[in-house]
Amino acid sequence: MPHTPEVDALAxxxxxxxxxxxxxxxxxxxxxxxxxxxxxxxxxxAWRFRASLSAGSDVxxxxxxxVVNSCNSKLRxxxxxxxxxxxxxxxxxxxxxxxxxxxxxxxxDVVSALGDLPARLRVVVxxxxxxxxxxxxxxxxxxxxxxxxxxxxxxxxxxxxxxPSVRRPAAPVASNTHSEVLQ
Amino acid sequence: xxxxxxxxxxxxxxDAARQYPVPPGATAQILDAAxxxxxxxxxxxxxxxxxxxxxxxxxxxxxxIVLAVLAGSLSLAGLGSTNSRNVPTFAATLPGQKSAxxxxxxxxxxxxxxxxxxxxxxxxxxxxxxxxxxxxxxDQTKVVSVGSISLSVAVGNFNRVxxxxxxxxxxxxxxxxxxxxxxxxxxxxxxxxxVVELRIPQRQFGTVVAKAEHLxxxxxxxxxxxxxxxxYVDYESRIGALDASRAQYLAIMAKASSxxxxxxIQAQVNVIESEIEQLEGQRNLLVNxxxxxxxxxxxxxxxxxxxxxxxVYRAWHQSISGFVGGVEWLIxxxxxxxxxxxxxxxxxxxxxxxxxxxxxxxx
Numbered sequence: 001m002p003h004t005p006e007v008d009a010l011a012x013x014x015x016x017x018x019x020x021x022x023x024x025x026x027x028x029x030x031x032x033x034x035x036x037x038x039x040x041x042x043x044x045x046a047w048r049f050r051a052s053l054s055a056g057s058d059v060x061x062x063x064x065x066x067v068v069n070s071c072n073s074k075l076r077x078x079x080x081x082x083x084x085x086x087x088x089x090x091x092x093x094x095x096x097x098x099x100x101x102x103x104x105x106x107x108x109d110v111v112s113a114l115g116d117l118p119a120r121l122r123v124v125v126x127x128x129x130x131x132x133x134x135x136x137x138x139x140x141x142x143x144x145x146x147x148x149x150x151x152x153x154x155x156x157x158x159x160x161x162x163x164p165s166v167r168r169p170a171a172p173v174a175s176n177t178h179s180e181v182l183q
Numbered sequence: 184x185x186x187x188x189x190x191x192x193x194x195x196x197x198d199a200a201r202q203y204p205v206p207p208g209a210t211a212q213i214l215d216a217a218x219x220x221x222x223x224x225x226x227x228x229x230x231x232x233x234x235x236x237x238x239x240x241x242x243x244x245x246x247x248i249v250l251a252v253l254a255g256s257l258s259l260a261g262l263g264s265t266n267s268r269n270v271p272t273f274a275a276t277l278p279g280q281k282s283a284x285x286x287x288x289x290x291x292x293x294x295x296x297x298x299x300x301x302x303x304x305x306x307x308x309x310x311x312x313x314x315x316x317x318x319x320x321x322d323q324t325k326v327v328s329v330g331s332i333s334l335s336v337a338v339g340n341f342n343r344v345x346x347x348x349x350x351x352x353x354x355x356x357x358x359x360x361x362x363x364x365x366x367x368x369x370x371x372x373x374x375x376x377x378v379v380e381l382r383i384p385q386r387q388f389g390t391v392v393a394k395a396e397h398l399x400x401x402x403x404x405x406x407x408x409x410x411x412x413x414x415y416v417d418y419e420s421r422i423g424a425l426d427a428s429r430a431q432y433l434a435i436m437a438k439a440s441s442x443x444x445x446x447x448i449q450a451q452v453n454v455i456e457s458e459i460e461q462l463e464g465q466r467n468l469l470v471n472x473x474x475x476x477x478x479x480x481x482x483x484x485x486x487x488x489x490x491x492x493x494x495v496y497r498a499w500h501q502s503i504s505g506f507v508g509g510v511e512w513l514i515x516x517x518x519x520x521x522x523x524x525x526x527x528x529x530x531x532x533x534x535x536x537x538x539x540x541x542x543x544x545x546x
Contacts, residue, residue: 007217014210022209023200036206043213110195129193130200160192 010047017060018043020131021067027126028071030115034078035071042070064131065141068123075119113163121156124149242537246530253526257519325415325469328388328476330406334399334483341375341484344398348379348480351394355387357475375484380477388476395480402483411469418466425459 018039025035025042046066053062114122127133127141135153139146160166336344349359364377383391392406429452436448 007214010217011210011214014213018210019205022205023203026203027196027200032203032206035203036209040209040213040216044216047217110192111199114196114199125192126196129189130196132193157192 009050010043013047013059013063014043017063021063024064024126024131025067025071027111027114027130028068028119028123029074034074038070038074039067042067045070058137061133061137061140064127064133064137065143068127068141071123072119109165110160112165113160116163116165117156117159121152121159124152125156125160128153242534246534249526249530249533253523257523325411325473326385327409327411327469327472328385328406329409330388330392330404330476330478331481332392332395332404332478333402333481334395335402336399336482336484338484340399341377341482344482345377345379347398348381348395348482351391352381352383355383355391357381357383357387357391360477375482377482379480379482381480382475383478385474385476388478392478395478399482411473415466415469415473418462418469422459422462422466425455425462429455429459 021042022035022039025038026032029035029038042063043066046063053059114125117125123142124138127138128135133141135146135149138149142149334344345362345364352359358381359379360382361380362377363379365375381391392404396404432448432452432455436445436452439445439448
């Protein structure tokens with residue numbers, strides 16, 4: 001393959017952000033295959049339209065926006081028309097790993113609850129608590145006002161806390177993380 | 184209401200995310216695809232950026248076209264309204280005529296052609312060689328004037344108004360061409376009505392119309408003038424050409440030796456003379472119509488008709504007319520304004536849709 005300086009810039013983007021973007025997409029879509037496609041499509045699209053990124057803009061935020069849009073596109077167009085059994089199996093596999101989140105959280109299967117959230121809420125939760133974006137950055141990423149982000153986060157936290165998969169532990173646990181589940 | 188702690192949620196999500204292994208070779212696939220796209224676009228001589236720019240240009244062009252159509256339609260609407268307003272103004276500027284208060288050209292069924300003063304010389308057609316067509320065109324201007332007035336007169340004034348109308352016509356060297364009267368009682372219990380048609384010399388037409396309008400309460404008044412100069416010149420030309428043809432046939436007939444030739448030429452001359460007579464008849468009718476304007480006055484005598492409207496009555500009437508005029512203006516302006524608003528809304532919706540689509544798809 002010929003050496004292209006612009007493709008080198010894309011390589012830098014990938015090195016810096018691909019793992020996070022891929023896992024963000026996994027949490028949003030609940031399916032690694034879809035996530036891989038979405039992220040690949042998002043990076044290629046972002047690279048094609050890199051000229052629309054004004055000088056001095058935050059590339060990371062912009063890339064997140066492209067990834068979120070790509071995920072939303074899949075959620076709107078492809079996934080609803082697909083045989084749900086495959087994704088359910090996939091979700092079950094992901095939400096019940098042998099040494100994964102359930103082991104860490106004990107009785108708090110947050111990932112399963114996350115899968116039951118509406119997509120608009122799931123996106124803001126993932127961007128906030130996994131990607132560590134600020135509310136302002138999330139607002140930019142989803143193209144909505146900051147107030148909308150706040151209200152969606154609040155609603156998402158309330159739904160998660162009331163979800164059957166997220167229960168108050170029967171007995172106190174040693175880990176500080178486990179004891180801070182509910183307030 | 185319980186909510187989850189931020190730290191708990193963050194830790195849980197990060198732990199869950201770690202369970203998703205990053206697919207090996209995914210970044211290499213993206214880079215390969217990007218390189219392939221680059222080569223294809225370099226070969227094609229353009230990239231997505233230029234396509235995006237072209238789309239933006241297309242969007243801007245579409246908006247510009249919509250705005251141009253909007254401006255064009257508005258200007259056309261403006262021209263249309265100007266023309267309709269010009270009709271009474273034009274009629275009022277004709278020589279010897281006065282525009283009445285209620286002008287309605289369409290109700291009269293007469294097309295106002297205008298008084299085009301021809302500045303060119305005589306026509307160059309064969310018939311123009313005659314001495315009649317060599318008269319300066321300004322002197323040949325023929326205008327046919329037609330007017331219609333509807334008067335409402337007070338009880339007991341019907342016969343007096345009829346007499347005054349007749350006196351007006353004769354005083355202006357005109358005449359009453361027809362009169363149709365349905366007489367009621369003099370006391371006004373039964374209304375009287377009549378239609379009088381006056382033929383007024385062209386120069387006196389405007390004066391007589393103005394005087395007739397003062398004989399009662401004007402319900403409606405329409406005056407129209409049609410320039411028939413071109414028709415008159417056309418008749419003259421055709422008659423001149425036929426005269427010349429007839430003279431040539433007569434000259435040929437004088438030299439004819441056989442009876443058969445003479446008869447054939449005589450038949451042709453007869454046809455030409457018949458055509459000349461027809462054209463002369465039409466020309467004379469036109470001359471008569473142009474010489475005398477036709478004023479039709481409809482008179483109605485009703486109990487409610489005010490004989491001499493007071494100043495307060497006239498002021499009230501003008502006030503009502505002004506109000507109605509204002510409402511009419513509002514209705515006239517509402518159409519173009521609504522159209523402009525609809526176009527603006529369409530442009531805004533299009534722009535918003537395009538902007539959101541670009542934000543969703545290209546950013």
